[in-house]
Amino acid sequence: MHKVMKAFLLTFISTVLIFGLAACGSSNNNSQSENAVNEPSNNQAANEPAAQDEKKEPVEIRFTWWGDTKRNEVYNAIADRFEEEYPHITVKREFGGWGDYWDRLTTQIAGGNAPDVVSMHQFYVSDYARRDALVDLETVVSSGELNLVDYPEAAINSGRINDTLYMVPKGVTMPGWAYNTALFDELGVAYPDMNWTWDDFVAKVTEIKEKSGSKNIWGAPDGGGGQPQPNFRYFLRQSGQDLYTEDGKLGFTKETLVEWWTMWDGLRQKGAIPDATTGTEYENAPLEQNMFVKGLTAITQIPANQIYLYQQQFKSGEIRMVRMPRKEGGENGEYIEGAYLSITKKSEHPKEAAMFINFFINSEKSLELFKVEQGSPASTKMSEFVKPLLDPAQQRAVAFIQETLPYSSPAVYAPLGAAEIEQAFKDNSTSIAFGKLTIEQAADGFMKTAESVLK
Amino acid sequence: MEKLKSFWKRNWVGYFFLTPWLFGLFALSAIPMGASLYLSFTNYDMFTSPVWAGFENYSSMMQDSKWQSAIKVTISYVFLGVPLQLIFALSVALLLNRGIRGIKFYRAIYYVPSLFGGSVAIALLWRQLFGREGVVNVILSHFGIEGMNWIATPDTALYTLIILKVWQFGAPMVIFLAGLKQVPVELYEASKIDGAGKWKQFLKITLPLITPVVFFNLVMQIIAAFQAFTPAYIVSGGSGGPLDSTLFYTLYLYQKGFGHFQMGYASAMAWFLLIMISILTALVFVTSKKWVYYQE
Numbered sequence: 001m002h003k004v005m006k007a008f009l010l011t012f013i014s015t016v017l018i019f020g021l022a023a024c025g026s027s028n029n030n031s032q033s034e035n036a037v038n039e040p041s042n043n044q045a046a047n048e049p050a051a052q053d054e055k056k057e058p059v060e061i062r063f064t065w066w067g068d069t070k071r072n073e074v075y076n077a078i079a080d081r082f083e084e085e086y087p088h089i090t091v092k093r094e095f096g097g098w099g100d101y102w103d104r105l106t107t108q109i110a111g112g113n114a115p116d117v118v119s120m121h122q123f124y125v126s127d128y129a130r131r132d133a134l135v136d137l138e139t140v141v142s143s144g145e146l147n148l149v150d151y152p153e154a155a156i157n158s159g160r161i162n163d164t165l166y167m168v169p170k171g172v173t174m175p176g177w178a179y180n181t182a183l184f185d186e187l188g189v190a191y192p193d194m195n196w197t198w199d200d201f202v203a204k205v206t207e208i209k210e211k212s213g214s215k216n217i218w219g220a221p222d223g224g225g226g227q228p229q230p231n232f233r234y235f236l237r238q239s240g241q242d243l244y245t246e247d248g249k250l251g252f253t254k255e256t257l258v259e260w261w262t263m264w265d266g267l268r269q270k271g272a273i274p275d276a277t278t279g280t281e282y283e284n285a286p287l288e289q290n291m292f293v294k295g296l297t298a299i300t301q302i303p304a305n306q307i308y309l310y311q312q313q314f315k316s317g318e319i320r321m322v323r324m325p326r327k328e329g330g331e332n333g334e335y336i337e338g339a340y341l342s343i344t345k346k347s348e349h350p351k352e353a354a355m356f357i358n359f360f361i362n363s364e365k366s367l368e369l370f371k372v373e374q375g376s377p378a379s380t381k382m383s384e385f386v387k388p389l390l391d392p393a394q395q396r397a398v399a400f401i402q403e404t405l406p407y408s409s410p411a412v413y414a415p416l417g418a419a420e421i422e423q424a425f426k427d428n429s430t431s432i433a434f435g436k437l438t439i440e441q442a443a444d445g446f447m448k449t450a451e452s453v454l455k
Numbered sequence: 456m457e458k459l460k461s462f463w464k465r466n467w468v469g470y471f472f473l474t475p476w477l478f479g480l481f482a483l484s485a486i487p488m489g490a491s492l493y494l495s496f497t498n499y500d501m502f503t504s505p506v507w508a509g510f511e512n513y514s515s516m517m518q519d520s521k522w523q524s525a526i527k528v529t530i531s532y533v534f535l536g537v538p539l540q541l542i543f544a545l546s547v548a549l550l551l552n553r554g555i556r557g558i559k560f561y562r563a564i565y566y567v568p569s570l571f572g573g574s575v576a577i578a579l580l581w582r583q584l585f586g587r588e589g590v591v592n593v594i595l596s597h598f599g600i601e602g603m604n605w606i607a608t609p610d611t612a613l614y615t616l617i618i619l620k621v622w623q624f625g626a627p628m629v630i631f632l633a634g635l636k637q638v639p640v641e642l643y644e645a646s647k648i649d650g651a652g653k654w655k656q657f658l659k660i661t662l663p664l665i666t667p668v669v670f671f672n673l674v675m676q677i678i679a680a681f682q683a684f685t686p687a688y689i690v691s692g693g694s695g696g697p698l699d700s701t702l703f704y705t706l707y708l709y710q711k712g713f714g715h716f717q718m719g720y721a722s723a724m725a726w727f728l729l730i731m732i733s734i735l736t737a738l739v740f741v742t743s744k745k746w747v748y749y750q751e
Binding site for chain 1: 501692
């Protein structure tokens, strides 16, 4: 017995020592993670008394979104107005930048403490929907909390996956290439045409570089890599393909990928787009400091709803937008994009959450502030309502969205494992940019990864 | 049985006082670790229940080229960063140990980088320092060298992080200082009479006598270096780029778990890391018999 005890103690002590060491070792890194963890747990702590106190039935729901400082002000104000309207409901808010937003949401949903109302996006919704983390909104529509009467069928359908309504649009938007008229005038370059082609695009980008005669002005950012949406996806759809097929396979051929990367590599060789190092440097730059705002690139690819945000950054000139370049003789690449709202499955107050969404997308009090923050309101009634409230840059955005929306056709949602495929797309195109792989090698590498992920 | 009874009789008070700590050990460490061990043998996407997969995660790890580059990056970071950091810490400690006035002040000042070296703010600062228009390039331009963006260039990005590691020399330095204070002054006096120079004194007296402290610092810093996460995460914007050149093991683990929904794979990675650190630490312990010299 004594021996056993001794053995036990020895194991025990060595375990303790290991943990002790581990704790010391990681203490340096804690400061960041603590901040990240604290926020949700505080909220949850605050959540419990509210749930227990049944007398006045005060309810607390949590709402989260991605965005910059400006958007945080707008959404906070909308949540404040909702609280005024429904004094028994408190809205706790959580927000962060685009990248951090998704990391945190994943963690929260997995941990069972996700906010009730979450902002959603086409790129990611299938990750959550296919894993059954979101509420079927049809239930709150039929129970009357959520009103979608003023919504065109296409807008509602853009929130459906496999016939289930997982999200409703805050606003719909379309991507395009934006440019500043002042810079074009200064360089003496003609504005791009609304219906330009990829050949025109290459020519224009090259012309800008030549006319600028500056080492630090490029035609456009490197759009060959990064996220495959929307640039590469448009190119694929114009070629009669898509990122993925309906049944969750890779939807394009190696040849199309090679064609795409060859086009961008040509621009890179000519020095018309930034070198890989510069591209990496600005990869995660916030809007106020990105290459376009700093005047390093003359055109940039953004969603139309951001036109006004960019306009605010420039003293002179007008930010205008043209369609994504077309493929000569190809199909239209357009598909509806936007920012959406969903309710998480674990929400204890789906009814109040639905009331909040309804207020957010249907009430004048909210839309008065929202305007076209994340796209033109999908409700026909509300889009009429905001029209007179818009500044010129926002009006240009709405005009652009209305002009391009008719070109759009439904788009397939990503299968499971899409995150890895997007990573491989980005990695391989970066390797080309840094000259570590040939286009052929990179394309082979990508296809191999894609096959193994999507088996 | 009798012995166990008497053991409890004698020691229960001790264990009673340990309960809060024991609770922490089991609730916050042991049970989660057990769970992660189990998960490492499953496919688990955090939303649906885990599915048993045997050793699949471990075997696919070996074929994962990103995993391999993560290992390479981490090993270079540990094997370059830790020795450099310790040498630097020891040098500063030796300087401070020469009886200068205001040593307490300097000691505090040099310790500061260690306090917030691992923080987000410093990692952000590092981005600025080594950026294209950063301080480093401004200094270089005075010598007629045109700098580049050190952080966005695959060949140099990791070295900026190693410099950041070295810069956090404060904690080992303080421990070195304490060790240096323990070296008996008589030994220096005796050796001086025998005609030993400064360098010889360092090699023959100082270094052997502080080997226990070197050993301690080495183990601590190796473990810390393997677990480094924040600098790479912030400096590369979470990507481990450019071209995976700053893809620390922990960063890839994080990407797998929280970006790609592969918690099983991430757990397997975590256990591999634990084993790797244990083996390396054990190696240091084994070799220590040869080079660590304890007085008495």
